[in-house]
Amino acid sequence: MTRKRKKLFWEGSSKKDFKAFPIGVQKDMGVALFVVQLGGTPDSAKPWKGLGSGVYELVEEHRGDAFRAVYTVRIGEAVHVLHAFQKKSKSGIATPRPDVALIEQRLKAVLARCEVSRSK
Numbered sequence: 001m002t003r004k005r006k007k008l009f010w011e012g013s014s015k016k017d018f019k020a021f022p023i024g025v026q027k028d029m030g031v032a033l034f035v036v037q038l039g040g041t042p043d044s045a046k047p048w049k050g051l052g053s054g055v056y057e058l059v060e061e062h063r064g065d066a067f068r069a070v071y072t073v074r075i076g077e078a079v080h081v082l083h084a085f086q087k088k089s090k091s092g093i094a095t096p097r098p099d100v101a102l103i104e105q106r107l108k109a110v111l112a113r114c115e116v117s118r119s120k
Helices: 014-019 023-037 097-119
Strands: 007-010 045-047 055-062 065-072 078-087
Touching: 007 014, 007 023, 014 023, 014 078, 023 055, 023 065, 023 078, 065 097, 078 097
Parallel strands: 007 078
Antiparallel strands: 045 055, 055 065, 065 078
């Protein structure tokens, strides 16, 4: 049985930011994103709170640093990576507000863009 692979889209600077991660983190997250493209849920994924279903974050630890990639599978047959960042929280386990705001902004932009293309 052959699964159809979903297209992968990088929003904003997410691909450039992802490429700045350590190579090991890139490889692990790259495999995880491939699993998502095939319709699976990797072990390193957990639901992103606050934006409803279909938004997840990949979590990787590397030498005491935390790396995140937030993506959505909410839109058609595609995976949209909304943001990739090194978590440098100054408030405990909470994700810094600018990162949360950027994720929300990019999700709204993707949803609006996809809605426009559907109505054409």
